[in-house]
Amino acid sequence: MLKTKTPLNSTLFIAIISAYFSFMLNVKFWQFAVEKIEIDGFSVALFALTLPFFIFIPLFWFFSLIFVPRIGKPLVMLLLVLSAASDYALQNLGIVINSDMIRNFAETNLREASDFITLRAVAYVLIVGVLPAVWVYRTPVRFSSLKKEVKTRLLLFLAGLLTIGLIASAVYKEYASFGRNNSQVRYYINTFNYIYAVGRYYKRSADTKRKFVILDRTPQRLPNSQNKPRVLVLLVGETARAANFSLYGYEQNTNPELSRNKDITVFQNVSSCGTATAVSLPCMFSHLTRKRFNLTDAQYTQNLLDIAQSAGYDVFWKDNDDGCKKVCTRINHVDAKDGNKAPYCFGDYCHDDILLDGLENGLKDIKKDTLIVLHMMGSHGPTYFKRYPDKFKRFLPACDTANLQNCSQEQIVNTYNNTILYTDYVISSVINILNRQPQLQSGMLYASDHGESLGENNLYLHGLPYAIAPDEQKKIPMIMWLSPDLQKALRLNRSCLNEKAATQSFSHDNYFHTVLRMLFIDTTAYDRQLDIFSRCDGSQTSAT
Ligand SMILES: [Zn+2]
Numbered sequence: 001m002l003k004t005k006t007p008l009n010s011t012l013f014i015a016i017i018s019a020y021f022s023f024m025l026n027v028k029f030w031q032f033a034v035e036k037i038e039i040d041g042f043s044v045a046l047f048a049l050t051l052p053f054f055i056f057i058p059l060f061w062f063f064s065l066i067f068v069p070r071i072g073k074p075l076v077m078l079l080l081v082l083s084a085a086s087d088y089a090l091q092n093l094g095i096v097i098n099s100d101m102i103r104n105f106a107e108t109n110l111r112e113a114s115d116f117i118t119l120r121a122v123a124y125v126l127i128v129g130v131l132p133a134v135w136v137y138r139t140p141v142r143f144s145s146l147k148k149e150v151k152t153r154l155l156l157f158l159a160g161l162l163t164i165g166l167i168a169s170a171v172y173k174e175y176a177s178f179g180r181n182n183s184q185v186r187y188y189i190n191t192f193n194y195i196y197a198v199g200r201y202y203k204r205s206a207d208t209k210r211k212f213v214i215l216d217r218t219p220q221r222l223p224n225s226q227n228k229p230r231v232l233v234l235l236v237g238e239t240a241r242a243a244n245f246s247l248y249g250y251e252q253n254t255n256p257e258l259s260r261n262k263d264i265t266v267f268q269n270v271s272s273c274g275t276a277t278a279v280s281l282p283c284m285f286s287h288l289t290r291k292r293f294n295l296t297d298a299q300y301t302q303n304l305l306d307i308a309q310s311a312g313y314d315v316f317w318k319d320n321d322d323g324c325k326k327v328c329t330r331i332n333h334v335d336a337k338d339g340n341k342a343p344y345c346f347g348d349y350c351h352d353d354i355l356l357d358g359l360e361n362g363l364k365d366i367k368k369d370t371l372i373v374l375h376m377m378g379s380h381g382p383t384y385f386k387r388y389p390d391k392f393k394r395f396l397p398a399c400d401t402a403n404l405q406n407c408s409q410e411q412i413v414n415t416y417n418n419t420i421l422y423t424d425y426v427i428s429s430v431i432n433i434l435n436r437q438p439q440l441q442s443g444m445l446y447a448s449d450h451g452e453s454l455g456e457n458n459l460y461l462h463g464l465p466y467a468i469a470p471d472e473q474k475k476i477p478m479i480m481w482l483s484p485d486l487q488k489a490l491r492l493n494r495s496c497l498n499e500k501a502a503t504q505s506f507s508h509d510n511y512f513h514t515v516l517r518m519l520f521i522d523t524t525a526y527d528r529q530l531d532i533f534s535r536c537d538g539s540q541t542s543a544t
Contacts, residue, residue, distance in 0.1 A: 007140040011152055014067050017076055017136070018060040021191055024128060025083040026055060028090035029188040036182055043405055047174035050167045054175070055189065057160040062191070064153045069143055077133040083190045084129025088121055096187035099200035106201065169458060176460040177404045180382050203296075213301040215287060219311040219523035221369060224441070226485055230369040231442040232518055233430055236284070237423065238277065238321050238378030239462065241451030242270065242475045244413075244420050252395065254420040257428035258479065264431070265494070267478040267501045267532075272450040273508035275473045276463040280449035280508065281325045287525050289509040290466075302525070304512050305331050308371045311521045319375040320355055328373070351389055352376045352426045360433045366440060371519060376426065379419035379452060381461050384412070388422035395421070409455045416454055431481045441485040443518055447511060448476040478506065482518075489520070496536035506532060 008016070023030070039045050066075050086097060143149055168175070179185065187193050224230065242248040246255040247266045258264060273283030273290045283290060285305060286298040302310075309315045309331055317324055317333035324333060336354045337345060344354035355374040377387060385393075385400045395414035399407030407415075427446050434442040451473045453459035462473045480501075487494060513530040516523060528534045 007142040010067065010141055010143045010149065011156070013139070013141045014060060014063045017067075018056055018063050020132060021059050021063075021079075021083060022052065022056045024132075025080070025087050026188070026190045027087055029055070029185070029190065031091070032182070032185060032188055037178070041405070043171055043174055047171045047178070047405075050171060053163055053167060057164055059191065061157060061160060064156065073136055073141070077136050079191055080133045080136065081125060081129040082194065084125045085121070086194050087128070087190050088124045090188055090190075092121075096184055097193040097197050098187055099197050099204055102194070102197045102201040103204075172458050173455070173460050174405050177382055177402070180461055181402050207296055207300070210296075210300045213297075215302045215525040216307060216310070216523045219307050219521050219525070221311050221313075222520040222522055224369075224489070224520070226441050226489060228439060228441040228485060229366050230486075230489075230520065231363065231366055231434070231437070231440045232371050232515070233434065233442070233444045234371070234373045234515065235427060235430055235444060235446040236281070236321075236373060236375045237446060237448030237477065238376050238380050239450065239452045240379050240420060240423055240448035240477055241472055242268075242448075242477045243451070243472055244417060244454075245424075245477050247479070248477060252417055254417050255424045256421070257424050261428065261431065261481070263481060265480040265482075265498055265501045267480070267506050268503075269505045270447070270476050270478040271505070271507040272448070272474050272476045275450045275466055275469045277322065277449050278325055282327055284447065284449070284508045284511045285327045287512050287527070289530070290507065299326050303327060304515055305371070305373070307516070307521060307523055307525055308519055311519070311523070312369065313519065314366075314368050314370040315373075316370070317373045317375065318355055320350055320352055320377045321375045321380065324373075324375060346386070349377065349386055351387070352378065352422065353389075353429070355426065356429050356433065359430070360436070363433065363437050363440065363442075369519075374430070376423065378423055378448065379416060381416075381452060384415040384419050387419040392418050392422040392425070394418060404460060412460075413454050416452070427479060434481070434483065438485075440483070441489055442483045443486045444481045445478070445515065445518065446480075447478040447508070450474065451476055486518070490517070490533065492533065493536050493539045496539045497533070500532070500535045504535065 033048075033051060037044065037048050039048055063076070066072060090097065144152070187197075221230075244250050244252075244254055246253050247258055248268060253259075271290075272280050273293060274280040279293075279295065282295060282298045282303075283293045285303040286293060286301065287303075288294070288298060288301075305315050305317070305328060315331040317328035317331060318336050319328075319333065320336040323335070336357075337348070337350050339345075340347065341350070341354060341357070344350045344357065355376065379387060382404050383402045385398055395417040397411050398415040398418060399411035400415075401407065404412055427444075430444055430446075434440070434444055450462055451471075452462050453464075453470060453472045456470060456472055459470065459472075462469075464470070464473060466474070482490070482492070510530050510532050512525075513527050514532040516526045517531045517533050
């Protein structure tokens with residue numbers, strides 16, 4: 001019954017296997033898609049229709065890569081059985097397949113594992129995994145010459161790329177929005193889910209054996225002649241792009257508060273380190289530049305906060321975003337969302353004014369040099385409308401849904417502008433609060449982690465690979481405010497700094513070293529070349 005006499009050509013064989021994996025071994029994925037996709041318009045219908053290609057093509061690429069004579073068949077057979085088991089588990093055990101799951105599995109003894117092996121599970125794997133594996137075993141496959149095989153596969157790879165490109169150009173918004181609203185979906189796409197998870201698991205196991213790198217054991221604070229505690233507030237923005245700040249030339253007035261403040265310095269041309277929080281945030285606080293930055297290296301190396309703490313600063317991180325991405329592991333940190341505090345919070349999220357809650361009283365009590373990091377929720381999409389109180393809903397009509405595909409371009413931009421308007425208020429409030437503390441030598445530095453696409457070239461949200469990401473995702477606002485005392489202590493020529501800020505280029509590479517200067521920390525980790533203030537060194541003598 002299972003035996004096929006005539007040999008199949010390799011391309012056809014790969015296509016059959018890819019189709020089988022796409023549909024029979026991705027039942028959980030398709031159940032999930034059917035449940036979540038609500039077809040309420042042409043573009044969503046087009047998205048749903050293209051989804052099978054979106055699953056099939058990467059699988060086809062994958063099998064084109066691994067299906068070579070001799071090892072191809074055993075690999076496919078192994079993956080058939082594993083994928084059947086994985087899909088069964090996804091469908092029936094309510095799990096996701098990530099590196100934690102692989103660890104559970106690898107560290108579970110045989111008796112515990114056997115609890116999962118029911119008769120139904122065995123029958124499922126036999127029918128959906130083992131039987132097709134037998135078919136693969138018994139089906140002869142005809143390979144062409146090496147040259148011809150490579151040529152065919154390369155051409156098909158390009159055809160697949162073209163198809164995906166066409167799909168993306170038509171319904172990118174739907175894909176971005178579906179992926180963002182259902183991020184767990186990546187754990188459901190079979191074969192890739194557990195291959196990726198196993199890779200992550202091994203990488204993590206290797207990482208735990210790594211040694212933590214201390215950049216400087218004895219960083220020192222320079223003497224302070226003013227006898228006032230030094231307080232620096234680092235306001236870390238989220239998804240704010242420079243293009244929509246009126247301070248950066250945007251035609252709508254999204255910065256009514258900050259644009260009235262004559263004491264701020266606005267850095268006009270600043271590039272982010274990454275296009276997503278998970279990269280940008282650790283990169284900002286790392287001494288490594290974007291070109292040399294590596295996430296794991298950064299996690300196992302002293303960062304800006306560690307050095308400040310080691311130099312004697314009280315360091316404190318308050319988070320209203322999705323956590324500090326391991327940047328604050330070794331310092332005091334709180335999640336502002338804990339406690340669901342009124343009137344700021346609404347279940348799983350809070351407006352950014354929760355970061356202002358208690359700030360002024362806290363500053364009044366400060367006796368020691370202190371570094372405070374406030375991590376904003378900022379303009380986190382796609383639920384822009386949840387980022388601000390009603391009072392800031394000034395750009396209308398807004399897009400009051402997470403399903404960006406249901407909104408016009410104008411609505412999306414309006415809603416995003418409201419988040420910037422609110423961010424303008426939060427930054428201004430921090431400055432005003434600091435300004436009311438003459439007993440402190442204080443400063444504030446605001447920088448966003450990355451930008452956002454709002455439909456330019458049909459792109460939405462962020463996270464594209466840096467090399468191809470558009471400027472909307474990479475150009476970020478960076479704004480500095482220094483109290484008169486701090487300016488004096490830095491011996492700063494403000495007109496020089498403002499002139500550099502207006503005309504020169506900067507990036508997250510400058511963040512670490514500039515902040516060290518603002519904290520007066522003498523450390524071997526400091527690189528003067530990257531310190532923004534060094535561009536005005538030697539010009540202190542002119543009027544300030
Ligand atoms: Zn971010």
